Amino acid sequence: MTSGEDPAGRRAGLDAAMERERAWPAGSPWVREAFAAVPRDAFAPGRLWRWDGRAYLPVDRAADPEGWAGELFTGVHDAAVTQVRGGLPSSSLSAPAVVTDMLDSLRLEPGHRVWDIGTGQGWTAALAASRTGPGRVVSTEVDAGLADFARGRLAAAGLDVQVVTGDASGGGLPGGGQVDRLHATYAVEAVPWAWVEAVRPGGRLVYPWGRLGHVALTVADDGKSATGWVQGLAQFMADRHGPAPTPTGRAAYTAVRGTADPDTERLLTRDLAPLESDWDLLFALRVAVPDAVLLTGRDEDGVNAWLHDGDRSWAALTARGDGTVTVYQGGPRRIGDDIATAWDEWEGLGRPDRYDYGITVTPDAQWAWQAGPDGPRWPITQPTPARS
Structure with missing residues (x-):
């Protein structure tokens, strides 16, 4: 058996690498247990994509199991590209260290109701469900093909997660009501107010902010605002229905x-x-x-x-x-x-570090701040127009 055909060995290697990098969150030991219970490779499609310096090339598990496993288990800080459109990545399995950091920031507890936005292959929804329990996670995915794939993988894992096909950026929680936690897996410049309305007062939203990193917001007791600090740095896939990202290079x-x-x-x-x-x-x-x-x-x-x-x-x-x-x-x-x-x-300002910043969101405005909500602030503008 090659190492590419040995998922148990690869999983053990990932666990050890996370340990060496101190990427397992001490405050959320359940995350490490969830990684073992619902492993990343169980949600990976048979085709991944590798950047060769000029373009993304397919790496198929059936034809190249070693190469496929290499893309999936490259490192704790590396995402695995699972879909390419127009020559650019459009979906991925997020880097393990980023996933653990975001789930730690979410402060999930058994029984919490969760809205997972951007299902992708279903892995983060599976991790959340392993913590909260059956029927507590609803996940929204705009891509019908990805949603179907995720439903199949979640069912195969024996997890009761509702996957809804639709665009979460412009609407509220499927079925209405409120959740205890909201977890988004794609980057937005500004938080849709409908997301805040979908979370109960005192609940938390964790989402990737632009090209900067991820933020954890807590909804105010009166439900009229949400505020919180930057939690970590990473790059994420952008909202497909937001404006096209500014070209680089x-x-x-x-x-x-x-x-x-x-x-x-x-x-x-x-x-x-x-x-x-x-x-x-x-x-x-x-x-x-x-x-x-x-x-x-x-x-x-x-x-x-x-x-x-x-x-x-x-x-x-x-x-x-x-x-x-x-x-x-x-x-x-x-x-x-x-x-x-x-x-x-x-x-x-004394050269503050990235973790000295945060965000406040209200129905009419949102802004970044430094040192605290009452400190220096910078407006966050919802980009327009949206892509069709």
């Missing part, structure tokens, strides 16, 4: 810049090296200037940066080798100045 910057000369040019005294690796800074810039796409590169003069907003505004920050940077900007806004101002603001 050098080609996207070039497309926005075009061939026009810069509108402005100025000198800035700044070392751009933190833009390569300071994740707390990058998080703060993303909060303050959410539509900015950042690229970096290094030459003999230091680190350079290129910015754009996916529309018409751009900036190029070119290191001069003497501790200064030339800032070239074009378009209707000065996105380079926006980033420099946000950077200064972050430093003025």
